[in-house]
Amino acid sequence: MATRRSLLAAGLALPAFATVSRIAAAQDVFPSRPVTLVIPWAAGGSTDTLGRLLAQTMAADLGQPVVVENRGGASGTVGHGHVARARPDGYTFLLGTNSTYAIAPHLMRSLPYDNRAAFTGLSLVARSAQALCVHPSVPVSNVAELIAYAKSKPGEVTYSSAGIGASSHLATELLQAKAGIRLLHVPYRGGGPSAQGLLAGEVAMSFVDLVTALPFRPTGQLKLLGVSTAERSQLASDVPTLAEAGVPGFASSTDVIMLLPAGTPAPIVTRLSASLQKALADAETRRKIIGLGIEPIGSTPAELDSYWTEELAKWGEIIRSQNITLG
Structure with missing residues (x-):
């Protein structure tokens, strides 16, 4: 009787063990879909x-x-x-x-x-780096001159962004805090409209994605004063970082x-x-x-x-x- 019970137990256990093994194997294969x-x-x-x-x-x-x-x-x-x-x-x-x-x-x-x-x-x-850009009508050629220009017109120099809270907005807020200047924010609905606003002269300056800004540099439609990252970009190695250009500790x-x-x-x-x-x-x-x-x-x-x-x-x-x- 004991032998029969043992055989029955073994017979019942084997399918259950096989099922568990198949589930475990399926879980071990990632991804399977x-x-x-x-x-x-x-x-x-x-x-x-x-x-x-x-x-x-x-x-x-x-x-x-x-x-x-x-x-x-x-x-x-x-x-x-x-x-x-x-x-x-x-x-x-x-x-x-x-x-x-x-x-x-x-x-x-x-x-x-x-x-x-x-x-x-x-x-x-x-x-992804951004470039600090100014419209060619703004009478500055580097970051130090831009800071001096902004200090001479507190709250009057306009800048565009992709919207409140966008990286272009916060980068400019960081610039204001570190450079001790006060600018006028003009938020747009997206990075494209923000860049177009700068190109059209609707605002004086903006942080623009570097890859977007670069084609407008040789045409003179934008002046690139600095890149936002802690190190220079491979795409524009001659453009200084904001930290190099007179804003120590700037990185965005x-x-x-x-x-x-x-x-x-x-x-x-x-x-x-x-x-x-x-x-x-x-x-x-x-x-x-x-x-x-x-x-x-x-x-x-x-x-x-x-x-x-x-x-x-x-x-x-x-x-x-x-x-x-x-x-």
């Missing part, structure tokens, strides 16, 4: 193009399609909220910019997610990071991180990214966490000290 990369901005911008380049290269490495999904709205927070609510299984991740993950939390009264606790950081991805840029929903298993984080770093190291992908005026970077999750903390503190201080609100 298409992955979605959410971009919290409309299609067509530089961040969207960057995301699509990375998605294509990562798909080849992962062996599954990486589908780009644009979820714009509310300064990028709609897309962030979508990923924050996604299942933490690695099949949904996010390409975010500092206007959302470092600036929006200080400008918005409430967010539909916890800006830090809702996400697992994957990597600092890339950095559009920084792109990659995030996953909080709670994503460590092996999946490691797999996606390795795939992203491989994409950023790929020679052809790097060439295309640099052609966009964007510097590929890459980092560990721990390095991203430190950077994120510093970026939040930096822009929080500027927003408070300059009394910036959404109106």
Whole structure:
């Protein structure tokens, strides 16, 4: 009787064990279906193009399609909220910019997610410089002259931005704080209209994406006084940084990071991180990214966490000290 019970137990146990093994094996294979990369901005911008380049290269490495999904709205927070609510299984991740993950939390009264606790950081991805540009009618040829000119006309020299809270707006607020000047803000609805306003002479100055500004330099339609990043850009190595040009400690840029929903298993984080770093190291992908005026970077999750903390503190201080609100 005991032998019969043992045989029955063994007979029942074997199918159950086999089922568990199949489930475990399926979970170990990542990814086993298409992955979605959410971009919290409309299609067509530089961040969207960057995301699509990375998605294509990562798909080849992962062996599954990486589908780009644009979820714009509310300064990028709609897309962030979508990923924050996604299942933490690695099949949904996010390409975010500092206007959302470092600036929006200080400008918005409430967010539909916890800006830090809702996400697992994957990597600092890339950095895009802006150029401090003036209209040719402005009688200055360098940053020192612009500062002196602004000080002679406090609150009168106009500047455009892509909107309140945009990186072009905050970069100018940082300039005002560090240079001790007071300018007049003219917000536009997007980076394109902001640049067009400057080209048309509707405003005196603006921070413009470097790759957008460069074609107007040889034609004399814009004067490029400095780049916003801590180091000079490969695209315009003769243009000094703002720090070199007389604003010590100035550094501002559009920084792109990659995030996953909080709670994503460590092996999946490691797999996606390795795939992203491989994409950023790929020679052809790097060439295309640099052609966009964007510097590929890459980092560990721990390095991203430190950077994120510093970026939040930096822009929080500027927003408070300059009394910036959404109106």
